[in-house]
Amino acid sequence: MSYELKSAGALSGEPCRYGESRLLVRGPQRSLAEPYVAFLGGTEVYGRFVEFPFVDSLQSRLGVDCINLGSVNAGLDSFVQDETLTGIARGAQVSVLQMLGAQNISNPYYRVHPRRNDRFLQAQPALKALYPEVDFTEFHFNKHLLCTLRDISGQRFEQVREQLQRSWIERMSRLIEALEGRVLLLWLRYHLEADAGFPDEPVLVDRAMADALRPKVQGILEFRAESAAAARDIAGMVFGQMELPAARHMIGPKEHLRIADALAGCLEPMLPRK
Numbered sequence: 001m002s003y004e005l006k007s008a009g010a011l012s013g014e015p016c017r018y019g020e021s022r023l024l025v026r027g028p029q030r031s032l033a034e035p036y037v038a039f040l041g042g043t044e045v046y047g048r049f050v051e052f053p054f055v056d057s058l059q060s061r062l063g064v065d066c067i068n069l070g071s072v073n074a075g076l077d078s079f080v081q082d083e084t085l086t087g088i089a090r091g092a093q094v095s096v097l098q099m100l101g102a103q104n105i106s107n108p109y110y111r112v113h114p115r116r117n118d119r120f121l122q123a124q125p126a127l128k129a130l131y132p133e134v135d136f137t138e139f140h141f142n143k144h145l146l147c148t149l150r151d152i153s154g155q156r157f158e159q160v161r162e163q164l165q166r167s168w169i170e171r172m173s174r175l176i177e178a179l180e181g182r183v184l185l186l187w188l189r190y191h192l193e194a195d196a197g198f199p200d201e202p203v204l205v206d207r208a209m210a211d212a213l214r215p216k217v218q219g220i221l222e223f224r225a226e227s228a229a230a231a232r233d234i235a236g237m238v239f240g241q242m243e244l245p246a247a248r249h250m251i252g253p254k255e256h257l258r259i260a261d262a263l264a265g266c267l268e269p270m271l272p273r274k
Helices: 054-062 076-080 081-090 126-128 140-151 154-180 206-218 244-249 253-270
Strands: 036-041 067-072 094-098 110-112 121-123 183-189 219-224
Touching: 036 054, 054 067, 054 253, 067 076, 067 081, 067 206, 076 081, 076 154, 081 094, 081 154, 081 183, 094 154, 094 253, 110 140, 121 140, 126 154, 154 206, 183 206, 206 219, 219 253
Parallel strands: 036 067, 036 094, 094 183, 183 219
Antiparallel strands: 110 121
């Protein structure tokens, strides 16, 4: 097997910012003057280590500008709190919104970083009361925190899980409402064999949560993907010498083409005929 040992900076589409947004998204930066489709999501929508993410493939297939607002390590809060990107998505003919993990949102138990939502910032009083034996200064990432809480007490962890899922539905509903319901949800599911903590992506998102949003959107595309390692899809990815372990967990170029095929079939009927 061969693969590109280059810096991720060698990718086409350097990160860019739109307007007053502080969130780095996938370039190239595109004009918003013509009709377009917007794509909001995290690392998978951004297409980390992939030269031509599925958003690029859809641009040529749909014949309409496709604005990639995906950002590495972004979670749902990244977009809910970003009026610039929300405004861009609201101006789209339709927005594709990735169903991101429920672990990476601020909630009554803990706060996350406002842009890099995978980063744990602070435990709330409710979590300190629920887990008085835990020193929360030891945690920097939400997954590590949640794995530890579950290992200490599965029963108490159920309270945290239920609250995260309630917060996720509320936050998703708020974003869908801000986009005026012109939304196709992308439920991009895949399994990480090496992750014994929460191996299924998106984390803590289940069918009941998807069904709660179904009446609010134009559709939900559930797509089962494989990581680059599982799909033997590392060839053609672009990454530095030390980034191979991370690249193995990402979605590779062949899977991006499969996602584009599936999305094209959903989006074409939603767009005005030329």
